[in-house]
Amino acid sequence: MPAMLSAPQVAPVAGLVEGLSNGERAVALYASDMPTSYSYKRDDDVQLGAWIAEGALRVGLPELHRSAAFLYSFQALELAGTATRDQQRAHKARFPSAARLRRASSLASLTVGMFRVSDAAIERSNRPQVEGACRCAGTGWFEVCFDPDEPTSVALESCAAHNPNGHMPTPVRVFA
Numbered sequence: 001m002p003a004m005l006s007a008p009q010v011a012p013v014a015g016l017v018e019g020l021s022n023g024e025r026a027v028a029l030y031a032s033d034m035p036t037s038y039s040y041k042r043d044d045d046v047q048l049g050a051w052i053a054e055g056a057l058r059v060g061l062p063e064l065h066r067s068a069a070f071l072y073s074f075q076a077l078e079l080a081g082t083a084t085r086d087q088q089r090a091h092k093a094r095f096p097s098a099a100r101l102r103r104a105s106s107l108a109s110l111t112v113g114m115f116r117v118s119d120a121a122i123e124r125s126n127r128p129q130v131e132g133a134c135r136c137a138g139t140g141w142f143e144v145c146f147d148p149d150e151p152t153s154v155a156l157e158s159c160a161a162h163n164p165n166g167h168m169p170t171p172v173r174v175f176a
């Protein structure tokens with residue numbers, strides 16, 4: 001059916017975009033040809049969707065999922081003020097332009113109103129994945145000393161990336 005060929009390629013793009021979380025859309029936009037100075041105009045939905053699809057195909061879905069998970073966890077650590085230098089270095093290497101990342105992130109949030117987010121994408125968006133050595137070493141907890149004169153007075157703090165809900169640590173010993 002030759003008539004099909006001239007139809008706008010909106011449907012396949014929408015399908016691809018809907019399969020991506022907010023964070024994955026941000027990473028895709030970051031990797032796309034979207035100009036960093038771009039600002040959204042009414043009816044630019046198809047253009048935004050096309051950039052997301054372009055970036056997603058350029059990066060590849062497995063890497064897109066990974067990068068978005070790294071970004072999500074890093075932002076949680078930064079917000080908590082507990083990101084290590086190693087993590088900051090890894091983030092900077094992955095997203096060298098902070099301005100472009102900000103732009104891509106705010107536009108990605110905008111697309112949630114244009115293209116629904118699939119259940120699988122929502123489920124994926126809560127998975128912590130940390131790039132770079134973590135203060136908690138993956139255990140979900142790390143020790144904080146509040147009194148420099150008393151280094152033995154430590155408290156446990158939950159890791160914003162590995163333990164965002166602050167679940168109690170699994171007891172390893174039972175005290176009588």
Ligand SMILES: [Zn+2]
Nearest residue numbers: 134136159162
């Ligand atoms: Zn951690």
